Amino acid sequence: MIGDFLHTTIAMMTPILWAALGGLFTQLGGMLNIGLEGMMLVSAFSSLYTAANTGSLLLGILVGISSSMLLAAIMGYVSLNLKANVFVVGLATNLFASGITVFLSSNLCGTKGTLYFQNAPELSEIKIPGIENIPILGDLLSGYDILDYLVFLAVIICFIIIFKTPYGFHLRSVGKNYRASVSVGISVYKQRFGSFLISGFFAGIGGAALSLPIKTFVGGMTNGRGWIALVAVILGRGNPVGVLMASIIFGAASALSNLFQATTDISPKLLLTVPFLVTLAIMIFYSVKRKKVNAQ
Amino acid sequence: MQNYILEMKNIHKIYSVNNVTALKNATLKLEKGKVHALVGENGAGKTTLMKILYGIEKMDSGEIMLRGKDVKIDNAKTAFELGIGMVHQHFKLIDDFNIAENISLGIEKKNKYGMIEFKKIQNEISDLSCKSGLDLDPCTKVGDLSIGEKQKVEILRTLYRGAEIIILDEPTSVLTEQEIQRLFNTIKMLKNQGKTIIFISHKLEEVKKISDQITVLRNGETVFTGDTARTNIEEISRLMVGENITFEKLKCTDKKGENIFSIDELYVKDMEDQYFKVKGISLNIKAGEIVGLAGVDGNGQKELIRAITGLSKIEKGSVFLNKKNISDYSTRMRREAGMSYIPKDRVMEGSSPESNILENEISTKYFKDDVSKNGWINREKSLDLTKFLIKEYDIKTPGINIMVGMLSGGNIQKVVISRELSSEPELLIACEPTWGLDIRSQKFVYDQLEKIRNEGKSIFLISGNLDEIMYLSDRILVIFDGEIVKNFDNHDDLTKMEIGKYMMGLHIEEKPEKECDNRCTESTD
Ligand SMILES: Nc1ncnc2c1ncn2[C@@H]1O[C@H](COP(=O)(O)OP(=O)(O)OP(=O)(O)O)[C@@H](O)[C@H]1O
Ligand SMILES: [Mg+2]
Numbered sequence: 001m002i003g004d005f006l007h008t009t010i011a012m013m014t015p016i017l018w019a020a021l022g023g024l025f026t027q028l029g030g031m032l033n034i035g036l037e038g039m040m041l042v043s044a045f046s047s048l049y050t051a052a053n054t055g056s057l058l059l060g061i062l063v064g065i066s067s068s069m070l071l072a073a074i075m076g077y078v079s080l081n082l083k084a085n086v087f088v089v090g091l092a093t094n095l096f097a098s099g100i101t102v103f104l105s106s107n108l109c110g111t112k113g114t115l116y117f118q119n120a121p122e123l124s125e126i127k128i129p130g131i132e133n134i135p136i137l138g139d140l141l142s143g144y145d146i147l148d149y150l151v152f153l154a155v156i157i158c159f160i161i162i163f164k165t166p167y168g169f170h171l172r173s174v175g176k177n178y179r180a181s182v183s184v185g186i187s188v189y190k191q192r193f194g195s196f197l198i199s200g201f202f203a204g205i206g207g208a209a210l211s212l213p214i215k216t217f218v219g220g221m222t223n224g225r226g227w228i229a230l231v232a233v234i235l236g237r238g239n240p241v242g243v244l245m246a247s248i249i250f251g252a253a254s255a256l257s258n259l260f261q262a263t264t265d266i267s268p269k270l271l272l273t274v275p276f277l278v279t280l281a282i283m284i285f286y287s288v289k290r291k292k293v294n295a296q
Numbered sequence: 297m298q299n300y301i302l303e304m305k306n307i308h309k310i311y312s313v314n315n316v317t318a319l320k321n322a323t324l325k326l327e328k329g330k331v332h333a334l335v336g337e338n339g340a341g342k343t344t345l346m347k348i349l350y351g352i353e354k355m356d357s358g359e360i361m362l363r364g365k366d367v368k369i370d371n372a373k374t375a376f377e378l379g380i381g382m383v384h385q386h387f388k389l390i391d392d393f394n395i396a397e398n399i400s401l402g403i404e405k406k407n408k409y410g411m412i413e414f415k416k417i418q419n420e421i422s423d424l425s426c427k428s429g430l431d432l433d434p435c436t437k438v439g440d441l442s443i444g445e446k447q448k449v450e451i452l453r454t455l456y457r458g459a460e461i462i463i464l465d466e467p468t469s470v471l472t473e474q475e476i477q478r479l480f481n482t483i484k485m486l487k488n489q490g491k492t493i494i495f496i497s498h499k500l501e502e503v504k505k506i507s508d509q510i511t512v513l514r515n516g517e518t519v520f521t522g523d524t525a526r527t528n529i530e531e532i533s534r535l536m537v538g539e540n541i542t543f544e545k546l547k548c549t550d551k552k553g554e555n556i557f558s559i560d561e562l563y564v565k566d567m568e569d570q571y572f573k574v575k576g577i578s579l580n581i582k583a584g585e586i587v588g589l590a591g592v593d594g595n596g597q598k599e600l601i602r603a604i605t606g607l608s609k610i611e612k613g614s615v616f617l618n619k620k621n622i623s624d625y626s627t628r629m630r631r632e633a634g635m636s637y638i639p640k641d642r643v644m645e646g647s648s649p650e651s652n653i654l655e656n657e658i659s660t661k662y663f664k665d666d667v668s669k670n671g672w673i674n675r676e677k678s679l680d681l682t683k684f685l686i687k688e689y690d691i692k693t694p695g696i697n698i699m700v701g702m703l704s705g706g707n708i709q710k711v712v713i714s715r716e717l718s719s720e721p722e723l724l725i726a727c728e729p730t731w732g733l734d735i736r737s738q739k740f741v742y743d744q745l746e747k748i749r750n751e752g753k754s755i756f757l758i759s760g761n762l763d764e765i766m767y768l769s770d771r772i773l774v775i776f777d778g779e780i781v782k783n784f785d786n787h788d789d790l791t792k793m794e795i796g797k798y799m800m801g802l803h804i805e806e807k808p809e810k811e812c813d814n815r816c817t818e819s820t821d
Contacts, residue, residue: 166404180401
């Protein structure tokens with residue numbers, strides 16, 4: 001029972017957390033990446049389509065990442081080189097992504113509806129030898145897919161990059177006061193463009209983590225996860241561990257809504273709103289708390 | 297033939313964005329181990345010349361020779377590799393980072409795994425800060441430092457980067473008296489260690505005190521270079537402006553009218569809403585009277601002003617303007633009731649640097665009939681008004697559409713003052729109205745204040761510059777620890793010493809520790 005709940009939580013959390021790690025980097029550089037949703041969506045389609053047609057999961061994920069990074073690069077170019085407003089560019093990215101995926105799905109696969117790839121390779125659950133058989137612990141720790149495990153590793157790696165390396169140090173300085181960074185010879189443009197690419201990288205994995213496990217793609221299947229990831233970024237306050245915490249809460253909220261759907265008579269439509277209500281509640285709590293701290 | 301460590305010869309610079317000739321034929325020659333003052337009016341080109349030296353602006357022609365060799369400096373990195381460091385007029389520090397992080401930013405030491413060795417950096421900075429006499433704990437967050445300490449961090453940063461020539465652009469304009477004293481000690485120490493220092497300031501007394509040599513810029517041209525000891529202040533100021541400008545103490549008028557403005561038992565808390573910073577202040581200002589408020593920074597001046605202008609909440613007490621209780625009025629309602637306000641920080645608070653002159657001028661009156669009709673801003677009328685003000689106040693600008701942030705300090709202040717005075721206030725709150733201004737602009741501001749006083753308006757003048765307070769005020773109030781501790785009539789025999797005694801707290805033997813005044817720096821997240 002607890003094991004099931006945790007598994008659902010992690011499954012729900014993983015795509016959000018991947019994308020949120022991406023959003024974290026642009027956030028640190030001082031830009032809010034509204035386009036996470038679109039990047040995830042593009043990757044959800046292209047990774048699954050590639051995996052199904054080549055039979056290679058790895059290739060699928062790589063293509064997913066590349067397509068998402070390409071979108072990120074365009075976003076970076078338009079907002080940094082052409083100086084367009086980053087919010088508008090982000091919104092355009094999302095609209096473009098939802099259009100292009102449906103277009104490709106109908107052109108390549110002949111349907112605008114649900115795409116199910118029967119013979120796409122399985123993103124199998126990994127049973128950890130040794131731990132798997134320990135009574136409760138095995139149930140809790142074993143049996144997730146590779147992207148679930150890797151995301152925890154990614155949190156650690158991001159932490160090191162952000163807080164221990166010159167790259168992360170420079171990126172943070174740009175986000176906090178870019179004039180100060182410029183005065184010591186740091187290129188704001190390079191830092192921010194780089195952060196968009198990283199953002200695309202992680203959002204790409206997030207998209208793949210959405211479609212590959214269920215071998216299914218539906219138009220708009222990200223269903224607001226990019227936005228929730230963005231909230232996780234803000235709640236995480238520039239720290240990957242904080243982002244992890246926030247993502248776990250969202251994962252748990254989704255899992256809870258799934259659980260209630262299975263066990264109660266409450267309208268499933270209503271239950272689907274639970275994660276968003278939780279988001280709203282947390283945001284309100286967060287801003288009230290912050291207001292208190294900053295009270296004039 | 298003298299041996300110079302640095303020579304800048306025949307420097308020309310035209311800013312292409314607005315076609316302003318900032319420098320023509322500017323020359324600067326520095327001797328090693330000397331403090332060299334660079335003076336000139338607002339807009340004379342001092343900062344521009346320094347930015348060229350530091351590689352953040354390009355010159356159109358001219359040459360720079362460092363230790364006898366031609367050098368080309370086209371970015372800040374080259375500059376510091378050549379041993380040139382600059383402390384900007386506006387600090388370039390990151391409040392959320394600690395001192396060590398700020399100082400090492402951009403030149404971090406890495407271990408073999410590519411990780412930054414923060415421990416090692418901290419130790420190095422610790423050592424350097426002891427050795428150079430700039431006592432700083434590298435682990436303190438910069439946001440928690442006072443302005444004077446932030447400046448030390450900037451200086452330490454130039455040293456850490458190996459600077460031999462250190463540029464200080466108007467370092468004293470942000471400091472209190474005591475901090476200036478400490479800065480001078482630092483400068484002397486650096487000089488003894490063989491560093492060469494360029495010192496920019498508008499206050500010639502300071503220049504006289506600290507510098508060995510002086511270069512005077514006028515309209516982008518070097519008009520004088522020589523030993524400080526062999527010049528006097530009058531001569532320098534004449535060279536700067538081309539004429540003699542002197543100040544005379546305003547005569548107190550006796551045709552004072554009724555009370556225009558009064559405050560009754562006012563209590564205000566600090567920005568964090570924790571303690572009282574204004575503790576029961578009452579005061580009156582009559583029509584045609586200038587009342588000066590003297591006090592050491594951080595004794596409640598800021599909170600008092602914020603409460604008067606409607607920016608902070610009043611805990612207790614009331615504020616009256618023209619017999620109306622305006623305590624609950626919004627800032628705009630207060631303005632409509634006849635209050636004008638010249639804020640201390642003309643760039644952050646006083647103007648919108650990224651808007652043009654017209655937009656700034658109408659920002660306090662866009663809703664009034666002068667410039668709008670039925671809720672629409674009238675382009676013609678606002679243009680006329682702006683043109684009139686530019687002419688009337690002699691604002692030096694290439695055009696109306698110029699962003700205010702691109703003007704020189706003196707001209708930004710003229711924009712602010714013209715905006716505030718043109719709404720014909722009954723009461724003017726003037727905070728540090730001449731901060732960072734050259735003598736001519738200073739004179740201009742004084743004349744304007746005198747003019748409106750003689751027209752019967754009231755002025756509340758808050759300034760850290762005691763000379764200014766004594767020049768202008770009819771009465772002088774001294775604020776200490778949130779209370780008005782003394783009310784002086786500004787007689788001719790009133791001395792600075794006498795006022796100073798009250799500023800320091802009358803019966804308190806020891807100087808009170810200056811309170812940290814950087815608490816309310818806006819959070820930017
Ligand atoms: N970034 C810029 N773009 C366009 N014009 C500029 C710029 N910076 C300065 N100027 C103009 O160049 C001239 C010289 O300005 P500069 O800042 O060098 O003067 P300054 O001597 O430092 O004056 P202040 O005492 O007010 O600091 C001024 O007329 C100013 O308006
Ligand atoms: Mg200047």
